[in-house]
Each structure stands twice: as C-alpha cells, then as structure tokens.
Amino acid sequence: MLPRWFRMTLILLITIFLLYITIPLVAIFWQVDWSIFHQSLTSQVAQQALKLSLSTSLISLVIIIIFGIPVAYILARFDFRFKEAIDTIIDIPMVLPPAVAGLALLMAFGRNGLIGQYLYLLGISIPFSTLAVIMAQVFVASPFFIKSARAAFEAVDHRYEQASLTLGKNHLETFIRITLMQAKPGIISGAVMTWARALGEFGATLMFAGNMTGRTQTLPLAVLSAFESDVQVALSLSVILIVVSFAVILIVKYLTRGGIFHAKFFPSKTTR
Amino acid sequence: MLSFSLQKQLGSFYLQTEMTMGSEILAILGLSGSGKSTLLNLLAGLLKPDQGEISLNGQLYFNKNYNLPPYKRKIGYVFQDYALFSHLNVLENITYGANNPYQEISELLRIDHLLDRSISQLSGGQKQRVALARALLYRPELLLLDEPFSALDNLIRTKLRMDLLNVHKHYPIPTILVTHNLEEAFTLGDRIAIMDEGRILQVADPETVFYRPASKAVARFVGMKNFFSGEILQLDKAKNLTLCHSNNLNVYLPYKESHQVGSQIEFGIRPEDIRIVREDRPRTTPIVNPIKTTVWRVIRDGLSYRLFLRIQGSIKNYDMESLIPRHLLNSLAITEGQTLSVHLPVEALHNLDY
16 A cells, blocks of 8 residues: 555646646647538548548558568567568668658659659659558558567467367468467557558658648648648548547557556555 | 387487387376477477388378378377367367367267357366367377376366276277376376386386386386395295395395396385284284384375385485375374384385396
C-alpha cells in the first residue's frame, strides 16, 4: 500500500496528462458546426480526399501484407547472416522523419532520381501521382506491420508446427493452417495499426506525391488545405480521423486481449 | 516392425543407437539430456540423422540417400506438452491429421463428451487423451510418446497408464514411450531400454533390466544401491554357488561359468531385497549370508523407510541401504544406533561383471 500523499501526487500527474491529451480532441468536436457537418463532409474536396485515402491506404495495406508476412516469418523463424542488418533496414522508416522519407523517395524515383531517370526514359513518371501516394504510405507504414507480425510468429509454439508435420501436413499447409492461424490476432492488430499509419501519412506524401485534389490529396493533406479555405471542412475531416483512430486503438486492444480498462493504475488492496 | 540405426551430433552431444522392435511398447528410460527426445525427433523426421537407416514395416524412411519428410511418415507423435492446437476445438484437433471416423477412438479414450470444447477448457489428463486420440486417428504404424504423463498428478497418471495399455491392446503397433520415471517404464514397457548420453546401455524385458542389469550404470539407473567388490574364494557348481570374500565377510553368490577362484568380482543388491532376520520368530531353514549391522540412519522414503546400515567392524558411516515397509519398522521398533541382523538372499545378489 502506497502512502496517501504519494498516491495523490500520482493521481494528480495522471489527471493533468490525460487532460492535456483529451482537451485538444474535445476542442475539435466543440468547434465543429454540427449543423453543416454533413454538408462539409459531402463537399467535393472532402469526398475526394475520403475516397483517395480509403483506396490508397487499403492498397498500401495489401502490398505491405503480401511482402510483410514472408519477411516477418523469415525473421521470426530462421537465423542467418545479416539478419540484424536486415532488421535494422526494415525498422528505419519507422524512426525516419516522414519529410526525409518523402525526399528520399523523390531522390530515388523522381524524374532525375536514381531509378526514376530510367523509368522516365520508359515514359513512366511516378512522383505526384496516386502511385506515389501508395509508395509513400508503404514506405512509412510497413515497419509497423512487420514488427507485429514478426512478434506474432515468434509467439507461435514451434511444437505446433512439428505436430502438424507429424500429422501429414506439409510445410505450406502447416504454415497456413497452424502458424498463420495462431498468429492471426497479432497479424490483424498489426494490419489495423499499419492501415491507420498509412491513413495518417502526411509528410512523405506531401514531399513525394504533392497535394493535388483528387489525385494525391489524402485526408491529412485535405485537412491542411481546408484549414486555409474552409475550417469547418478541416474540422469535419479531423472528426473522421479521430473516430477512426479510436476505433483502431479499440480493435488492437481487443485483439491483444488487454481489455480497455484492464490495466490497474494502483495495486489493489488484496495485493500483498 | 521398426528397425533403426542412428547417429547424430548435436553440439557436444552425440547420439548413437540401433534397435529393432515389433508391436510392443518399448519404454526408453533415461535422465533429461540423455537423448530420448532427440531419438524420437530423429524417428519422426523432425531432425535429420547424420548417418543411419530407419525402416518401418518394410518401408524405407531414411538412409544416406533418402529422407522421407515427416508428413509422409506414418508416425503418431504425442508431445510432452501435447502441442494441441489452441485455435481449434477438440474435434478439429483430433481430425486434423486425417478425417477418419473418430467415434471408436474418442469413446475408448473417454473424450466423446469433450468434442466441441476448446483446448483451454481441458484438464491436463483430458489434454493428454486428446493428444493421444489425435495421433491415433492418423492411423500411424508407429506411436511415439514423449514423457506423456510427466505433467499430470499421480492419481490421473495411474488411470492414464491403464488407458494407454488399453489403447495398445486395440491398436497393437510399435510404441515407443520415453520417460525418466522408473515405475512408469516398469508398468508400461514390454521391454525397457536404458539410455544414457546418447547411447542405449541395455534393452531387455523389465524383469531382466531391474534384476539382471547389464552394467553398474544400468544397475544404478534402476535403483540398485548396494555395490560390493570382493575376491572369489571357492566355487560350488553342484549347489550353484560362488563363495567370495568382501568387506571382511564371506558371501555366497549365484554361480557363473566365468567365475574363477582368486579373481575380483562386483555384485549388488536392491535395497528392498535385503532381508531383516526376525529374531522373534523360529526359523525352519538356515540363514544364508547373515550380516550383523548397526542402524546408522532411518529416513522416510514415500510410504516406506530407508535404513542406512553399517556392517559391524566397518569404518564407513554406512555400507548398505535397505528399504522396508512402515509396518515392519514399527513392529520391530527399529531405531537409529541399534544393531540389526540382516541377510542377503542368494537369488537377490547380482553379478555386475559382464
């Protein structure tokens, strides 16, 4: 049992911190003019941004999953040379400032870029296109997926796979029916987080894909643009993004079985 | 019929075994780290031998040019921690390997009322039976059991051993049971193989392993405690006896062809085979190998008592261990420090110099 003054201090600190996080969120809902909320959301700018964000983030997610699952599995199950180096490279986008990531993509795939110059000769131009939006999202969001999928694979008891092999199932069947199914909650929660990261991508997209309505203007970019023209549109789009963020956290919490109000801030009285 | 000869190097550990077995239960008895589980993994194809050959019922599983993958081997493997798939229910688990009719096996193993349960709802004993059912439903030609009862409490263990014997009666296939439990090996094994440091020291029926251990190592393994060495004084082929001198005593042993007067000999006796001379009762036959001892310590050992006995005139704390039931200790009122007459029955003395 903690002394009373100590508990009080902790409660105070937590309260201040929670208010600091929640007040800005509440402020958005407070400032929204709900009478024109619907109208703001159905404005052309908002509609196009919603559509673009939804489609690009989902495509990005599919690409990340296709590449991420094998990579995560290999990292989880096998030991090989340069494993640490590969792991580090995979993690880089997570800590890299998004603007730098965008610039890096531009330097690689831009018209004069390392690869871009040859693509340009072939008549392919990636920057400032919807494809660039997807590439920026994949670049920035993929570590989130690979990290959680890897952890999920690592948690699968190797004995399960061995048992499956002795029950007449080959390695592919075993992977699909046992490993993947066992890792499913972790993979799904990773996918949800990754999708949210892709949806919220801003800096890299702005640098590499620009801010063109209907082509490269995703929700966060639309919030920026609308902020300068029609604040109500910016607020309405923000409401959408906040609601999505909440949903994402709830899903991840549920899948990882923590329960939302599960963690105890203070040891209960029965704890010795 | 299973026959194998295997060699495998794992770090500093080296396994080298060979064996042939029929539709019996072979109990492999060994300490942890002796290579028991490695042997099972090699047989199942989960580990690749460095050299050797495996064949089951005439089908080649492994030789230096050929390695049948585990999913093509007709082997049922019950893992120590069962490895039941937690994302599937009981029925889905047992039919995972093969969608064969499950009614008979699930009734035999008393899991027919559990089929729609999830794995987390099962008790340890139920998990064990489900794991066994899953392996059997795959219709294996060889069954491997890795410490199948180690995680269970005593009461359930006894019952499950009966289940296993019952199952084996219904599906008489070669069954290898790995255990570190002496009693389990003795109860379940048609034959027992003693394994130590990657090698099989002796394979024989339980009686032979327990009462005619092939070496001192095996003898220690199966609980023999009292080892003596001595010099042969006299051979009596007619009475089938060898007289030897050991610990300032003359002891009669079972006669063997290899015995020669003047040669050194080692022999031993199990603690429970040492007889106490009942001074309170009239004797009809003369006592063989009587020994006067002093009780050094009395220690409770499960439901019995273990006496540490010093042969009179000896300078050690004790020379022998004897295991006696509680009622005997009580009725003779044995206490530490008192003298006690024991005798070593000839038939219970085992030559260890093979």
